[in-house]
Amino acid sequence: MNLHLHPIIRLPQTSVDKGMFSAGNRVLPEEVPVALTYNGSTHAVMMASPADLEDFALGFSLSEGIIAKPDDLLSMEIVEHDLGCEIRMWLQDVRSKAYRARRRAMAGPVGCGLCGIESLAEAVKPASKVHGALHLPPWAIAAAMSDLARAQQLNREARAIHAAALWRPEQGLIAIREDVGRHNALDKLAGALARANEFCSGSLVLLTSRVSVEMVQKAARMGAPVIVAISAPTALAVRVADDCGLTLVAVAREDSFEVFTHPERIQRIGP
Structure with a gap:
């Protein structure tokens, strides 16, 4: 099987409507295992859409703290x-040493109890502090999500693909990335912005998914002061967003949304 890295594919199917069978086909999202290796060692294997993989690798490396900036990568293939x-x-020398030390820590003794405690702490570690004096009128949220919906090219064809985007007042949509995985879409966006030397301060991160704690942690590391999502957040995501200073807006519809943290960035209209 030769994938040729196509993010969507058309496959045959049979439709059944009121007992009547008819042959046809449907465009479906592809997902493939993507192995991320550093200096010859496999770090993780993720199921992802085979598109914008350079952005995915860079964004994943940044969000996981394996590198601090794009130049920390010597090469990518x-x-x-x-x-x-x-x-x-392949990592620069300084990052290579840090990565080797990290891998040794990950391969430490198991069953002592402490390892489990450390793993739990890593999962719920505090997010990066977010700063920024961004103030948005309520209509900006609806405008941003409308721009996001129009820009989802892959999802328009396959109807089963998440998106993450950066939107800026006065400029509109800066970048968008799509993937079958919501985390992957956000990592791809982070990588694309880093490659373009785009900063997230004064901008909104837009999501077509629910907001889990990892999404808050990734957005905070990017430096975005506001997340806007179509679906609801988890309670832990709300607590982490509140602690790190990020405004979390969710359940965003055409004429309504809910603000869970730091509402001071949303301008009040009327009394």
């Missing part, structure tokens, strides 16, 4: 295999 693809990355 995407190698396609029968079952998926591998993204081979």
